[in-house]
Amino acid sequence: MMGSTIVEIRSLTKRFGKLTAVDAMNLDIQEGEIFGLLGPNGAGKTTTISMLSTTLAPTSGKALVARHDVVREQDAVRGAIGIVFQGQSLDTELTAYENLDFHARLYAVGDKETRIKEMLELVGLHKNRDTLVKNFSGGMKRRLEIARGLLHKPKVLFLDEPTLGLDPQTRRHIWEYVKRINREDGVTILLTTHYMEEADYLCGGVAIIDYGRIISLDEPQKLKSRLGETVLDFHVSDADAFCGLLKKNKCKTKKSAVGGRVQVVSSDGEELLPKLVSLAERNGVQVKGVSMHSSTLEDVFMQLTGRTIRDEAGNEKETLRQRFRAMEAKR
Amino acid sequence: MRGVYTIWLRETLRFVRNKSRLVGSMGMPLFFLLFMGTGIGSVIGDSAGGGYTQFMAPGVLGMMLLFGSVFSGLNVVFDKQFGFMKEMLVAPISREAIVLGKALGGATAAMLQAVILLALVYAFGVLEFNVVSLALLIPVMFLISVGFVCVGVAFASKLDDPHGFQLIMNFLIMPLFFLSTAFFPLDNLPPWLKTLSLLDPLTYGVDAMRSILVGQAAFPLWVDVAVLAGFSTLAVLVGARLFKDMKL
Ligand SMILES: Nc1ncnc2c1ncn2[C@@H]1O[C@H](COP(=O)(O)OP(=O)(O)OP(=O)(O)O)[C@@H](O)[C@H]1O
Ligand SMILES: [Mg+2]
Numbered sequence: 001m002m003g004s005t006i007v008e009i010r011s012l013t014k015r016f017g018k019l020t021a022v023d024a025m026n027l028d029i030q031e032g033e034i035f036g037l038l039g040p041n042g043a044g045k046t047t048t049i050s051m052l053s054t055t056l057a058p059t060s061g062k063a064l065v066a067r068h069d070v071v072r073e074q075d076a077v078r079g080a081i082g083i084v085f086q087g088q089s090l091d092t093e094l095t096a097y098e099n100l101d102f103h104a105r106l107y108a109v110g111d112k113e114t115r116i117k118e119m120l121e122l123v124g125l126h127k128n129r130d131t132l133v134k135n136f137s138g139g140m141k142r143r144l145e146i147a148r149g150l151l152h153k154p155k156v157l158f159l160d161e162p163t164l165g166l167d168p169q170t171r172r173h174i175w176e177y178v179k180r181i182n183r184e185d186g187v188t189i190l191l192t193t194h195y196m197e198e199a200d201y202l203c204g205g206v207a208i209i210d211y212g213r214i215i216s217l218d219e220p221q222k223l224k225s226r227l228g229e230t231v232l233d234f235h236v237s238d239a240d241a242f243c244g245l246l247k248k249n250k251c252k253t254k255k256s257a258v259g260g261r262v263q264v265v266s267s268d269g270e271e272l273l274p275k276l277v278s279l280a281e282r283n284g285v286q287v288k289g290v291s292m293h294s295s296t297l298e299d300v301f302m303q304l305t306g307r308t309i310r311d312e313a314g315n316e317k318e319t320l321r322q323r324f325r326a327m328e329a330k331r
Numbered sequence: 332m333r334g335v336y337t338i339w340l341r342e343t344l345r346f347v348r349n350k351s352r353l354v355g356s357m358g359m360p361l362f363f364l365l366f367m368g369t370g371i372g373s374v375i376g377d378s379a380g381g382g383y384t385q386f387m388a389p390g391v392l393g394m395m396l397l398f399g400s401v402f403s404g405l406n407v408v409f410d411k412q413f414g415f416m417k418e419m420l421v422a423p424i425s426r427e428a429i430v431l432g433k434a435l436g437g438a439t440a441a442m443l444q445a446v447i448l449l450a451l452v453y454a455f456g457v458l459e460f461n462v463v464s465l466a467l468l469i470p471v472m473f474l475i476s477v478g479f480v481c482v483g484v485a486f487a488s489k490l491d492d493p494h495g496f497q498l499i500m501n502f503l504i505m506p507l508f509f510l511s512t513a514f515f516p517l518d519n520l521p522p523w524l525k526t527l528s529l530l531d532p533l534t535y536g537v538d539a540m541r542s543i544l545v546g547q548a549a550f551p552l553w554v555d556v557a558v559l560a561g562f563s564t565l566a567v568l569v570g571a572r573l574f575k576d577m578k579l
Pocket of ligand 1: 016019021039040041042043044045046047048086
């Protein structure tokens with residue numbers, strides 16, 4: 001049944017006191033796709049996943065997962081989903097095998113020994129089957145969590161920041177598993193991330209969310225092409241003056257300023273670059289540096305919100321979390 | 332059912348694996364028996380036929396069950412803190428099954444500890460008992476521990492900090508233990524103390540065990556068992572209720 005809607009979100013809202021973490025969200029996810037929720041810290045990604053996975057009651061609105069209502073048919077939803085949580089969720093006092101065995105029993109997985117073996121092999125942990133999880137590295141734990149999320153053959157798999165805090169190589173590996181299970185088993189995947197390249201590499205569709213609202217929804221390619229082919233990053237002595245000049249000269253550009261940096265987006269960056277440099281020099285704006293690259297989802301986010309996704313106030317939280325992960329990894 | 336068994340299995344596996352907890356938990360009751368029993372016994376003389384130590388032994392058994400049970404609520408706090416609770420909460424099993432599995436797992440652990448203590452007490456010749464008394468004792472110990480595990484789970488559902496949990500539990504456990512007639516009989520207590528003791532569920536547990544093991548009791552065994560059964564049922568219901576409302 002490729003192409004039918006498997007996650008249906010309608011006016012889904014969650015308030016914590018005065019704070020609206022998820023704000024009247026609407027979203028459809030098709031069966032068999034890898035869909036990305038992309039947004040900075042505190043955007044409401046985890047809150048959305050928690051509501052979809054029945055662990056948090058929505059304030060209002062509704063959501064169907066695998067055609068079951070997440071409030072009224074919790075058991076049916078729980079049986080149909082797998083989830084890899086943002087934070088650690090393994091029993092570190094048990095071995096890898098025992099963690100999977102526990103899961104297989106909870107979900108009444110048929111032929112569990114074979115399935116556990118398969119999953120351990122998929123994530124390359126079969127040699128560590130009987131090691132206590134507390135002796136695992138952060139990456140190994142993450143891989144085990146993914147194996148566990150898939151063990152009972154869910155229809156929909158939620159991955160909440162699956163590669164946060166992992167080294168690039170492990171991240172690559174995890175991307176490969178994700179692609180493979182999607183391709184081979186047809187599992188629909190909803191993943192959240194604030195790594196642009198992750199969404200770009202994995203996802204067929206991306207919703208960019210900020211302050212609990214979807215501010216843009218499309219395929220990564222289209223989001224990027226809507227923006228323009230190339231992005232010029234200027235570092236100038238006077239960003240305001242430079243922006244004024246760009247406006248006056250009616251360049252077909254979009255811009256946003258962060259400190260002395262101005263981003264110009266265009267479809268013909270190569271021709272534009274020298275023109276803009278001389279324009280700036282003529283008007284007494286000093287160009288300290290320019291770089292040109294083909295546009296990424298990161299740039300899309302910048303254009304939509306005027307901020308880069310990484311230099312958020314939430315960074316403090318991020319650092320703490322990474323430290324926590326490091327601590328956990330040692331434990 | 333499947334859920335209850337799975338949760339029980341994990342609790343038990345973790346308990347059996349944690350040898351230091353098992354050995355450590357034996358310390359306090361044995362010290363109580365050995366030092367307090369001998370010490371106080373030497374002051375009050377042979378009050379109850381078999382001596383004070385014998386009078387105290389069921390009380391210390393009760394202490395073992397109380398401590399072991401209530402602190403298994405700590406597992407719930409740790410499960411929340413280390414994220415494993417999420418794994419249980421998204422599984423297709425009911426919240427009741429989780430609480431029941433936890434209660435049975437905690438009770439199994441507490442009873443294992445108590446049985447080991449009992450064997451030690453027997454080996455030291457403090458108590459003598461036979462298969463019949465053991466068969467009576469097991470269900471009584473079960474009711475005591477299920478009840479107090481659920482008290483622990485109820486508090487654990489509301490508390491996120493392991494240290495806070497331990498502090499609060501100590502506040503709760505100490506009076507329950509001292510009021511339970513573990514150290515003194517109910518008969519000659521001043522009314523205020525007697526009233527408090529009568530309100531303590533552990534009193535009936537200790538009384539039941541004393542009547543089985545030593546043959547002394549304040550109440551008929553069936554009264555003790557009825558009160559314990561009522562207490563355990565209530566504790567399971569309250570524990571399940573609070574667990575359901577738990578915020579992660
Ligand atoms: N239980 C809660 N009580 C109060 N506020 C909460 C709670 N959970 C989340 N929030 C708030 O809701 C907002 C959205 O949080 P959420 O965890 O969904 O963000 P996120 O997109 O997952 O961010 P991150 O990238 O940091 O994981 C944040 O402002 C957060 O502080
Ligand atoms: Mg999150």
